[in-house]
Amino acid sequence: MTITKTDLGQHNSPEFLNNHPGGANVILRYAGKDATDGFNSVHSPDVLEDLPETSLRGQIDVAELGSCKEANESSDKTSKTRTSGPPHLSTLINLHDFQEVAQQYLPANAWAYYFSGADDEVSKRENAHAYQKVALRPRILKKVPNVDTKASILGHSVSLPVYMSPVGIAKLAHPDGECALASAAGKEGLVQVLANGASMPIERVMQSRVSSEQPLFFQLYVNKDIKKSVEVVKRAEKAGAQAIWITVDSPVVGKREMDERLNVTVVPNDSNAQGQGVAKVMASSISPYIDWEILTWLRNLTNLPVVIKGIQCVEDAVLAYQNGVQGIVLSNHGGRSQDTHSAQSPLLTLLEIRKFAPHLIHSSMQIFIDGGIRRGTDVLKAIALGATAVGLGRPFLFSMSAGYGENGVRRMVEILRQEIEANMVFLGATSLSELRPEMVNASRLERNLIGCVKL
Template sequence: MKLTHDDILQHNHRKSCWIAIHGNVYDVTEFLNAHPGGAKVILQSAGKDASQAFDSVHAPDILKELPQAALRGQIDISEAKVLKPKSNEEEQSHLESPPLHTLINLHDFEKIAERHLPATTWAYYSSGADDEISKHNNARLYSKIALRPRILRRVLSVYTATSILGFSTSLPVYISPVGIAKLAHPDGECALAAAAGKEGLVQVLANGSSMPIEQVMNTRTSPTQPIFQQLYVNKDIQKSVEVVRRAAQAGAGAIWITVDSPVVGKRELDERLNLSISASDSDQEGQGVAKIMASSISPFIDWDILTWIRRITDLPLVIKGIQCVEDAVIAYEHGVQGIVLSNHGGRSQDTAQSPLLTLLEIRKFAPQLLDSEMQIFVDGGIRRGTDVLKALALGADAVGLGRPFLYSLTAGYGENGVRRMLAILRQEIEMNMILLGVSSLNELKPEMVNASRLEKHMVGSIKL
């Protein structure tokens, strides 16, 4: 059925919401409350052409999940142009991208991302909770640890490979789950997968990935390239069942359940930039992208969720979001294959302690965990090769980076940007291993770092 722009403009409210996507017109009224990003996101495009907004977040195949009855007809491309919303961020596309070889550290990618990303996307990616104390401390505490190099070791070459949950990786670094990567580059999570495959890294796919897991898996450079699936437990538990089973069927190597955000932190930069966006629901005014995206997360789960997951999959389980030694011990007692010491990049509870302090707590109060089969990962604030080596010297098996991978996608860089960023990080790791006097990661020892400046920030005693 052929439709005109006048036909669609009449359906621009909650009771009757139509949107045009690449010439097809859909009635999404019944889908509004079920949309993972919230009704507000769709209502912004009600009665309009939503192609650009849709493409910035979703893969085309996602439209297949709409019932056939939702398709109301087609609109001529010339008619659809009338419906296109005006953008106040078009100037972003006119900025020139510096040649990749001129970017020499991970901070350079962040600066480029801030210039090139739309303000709302930058706010969503970069913001931390409240005063962003935890976000900044995550990075700052690495500078408080001093390296203690050994000299005259005759290091002829260095070996940076290790394994994560039994999967080989060329660096002790993995791609943390980062949502809506398509906002940074049209290829989104697929660009990350392609770069990870060529660089020999492990990727953890976000629960809120803008690309379906099947498409990401098809982007791998080999059938054995490991990709793990992050899981936020949904208020509708059946949706979480579908995520786990779909991941297992697609070939995911593990489930990483994120538990540090039963509610979303108050990310004020994100919320301020969304205050000006009109919405039909007054109670959603001021909510940022993060709060809308996470509105479906269940705050009611406890340790029994591990028993529930094991009923539906035998994949290895990793708990992401351990913030104290007590919970690290409980996780070990529950038999998980790994834990991630993380405060969600400072995005959930402000003033939550840095993962580095949690790692030091484990060293002091539960050192047996460091010698167990359970792997310990750390994320948050890592920007230098020296940061990676410090975490490993203190007992971490590998570290995760999130924001830097998103930033390296921006400005049109895509896969090439990710690979350039990894080349920089790899060079820093290799160079500093030589300076430390080690030829392999297993030679890194606690005595190669001086973490005494952090001891005063640790709790005095703990009863386990």
């Protein structure tokens, strides 16, 4: 059946409207218009297979597309003007270079969603500044013919103590989205944690791995409708995910003003959508009502290893250990949830653990950390202070932008690998196991530790 623009305009209340993960307003914004570009920027075509049969009313008349596209283009406020193509990958020599390119080439809405932090973005900045307050203490005349950067994450061997943090809607950065990340992870020997809000279905991401042995972990946000979370976990397990990383640091969504301000600019006449940035819309289904009992629920649902993502103080790290999880992620959500110094940097939380609960560092529970890591030296500082591995999120998204895709991701990993290897030589360490707390001077950061913790 062929339908016209008029027919399409009348189809403004699909059955799945209120169940759409991105909210109803995202769909209604395109009512009567060609939503192809908007759909393709965040979705894989595979998701159409999950829609009710009644949602497909027919094929749009091609002759109608011209007027639809004109309407879209006239209201598009997110494009950026550029005079030349992106720089050659070989000219990018650090992770900051990728961020600068991403700012120039990502659509404005994508940049705002990826880059924004909560409120005044103090926590976001402090995540990175914390590493700058820690100095390395190099040792001289240590014969280091080569270095071994291999590590083990939840029993899986990786070539670097680095993993891909869960990052939502990666397709905004590149059409291949999370699939490009999976392919690059396999070729570089890294682990990818697939976001609950990924733009590609997990089955397709699994197919993008370089081998069936390549591990992939799955991030879980607990849905207000717990049945949906049951379905998500079961689907991830069936697809082959090898661990569940349950994110608990965002019971409500942080006020990411850059993201929200752009949305108000884009849809000034949509009173229901004003102030609802991409992040807030994406997270509207997350349950704020879960407690430690959610771990019992999860264990009854799956036998996969469980990692809690979002530990922000030593007390909760101890509780996580007592609850028998296989790993924790020290994280304040990249400064995207709570702002100001009250949401301390993850590296400071690691120092809390070292001081008040050092037994956790030597336990079977692995300690991961993310937020603000941009240099190989940052990685080594975290490992020396007791972390198992570090996660990066935004840098992987930025590395895919400007059309770089998988090649950009691999170039970024290459840079990070070179920095890690070179600085291990400076420290006189031939392997990660030789990294010790005395190889760093964290006194400037330790001043921010609280005086006493009752455990």
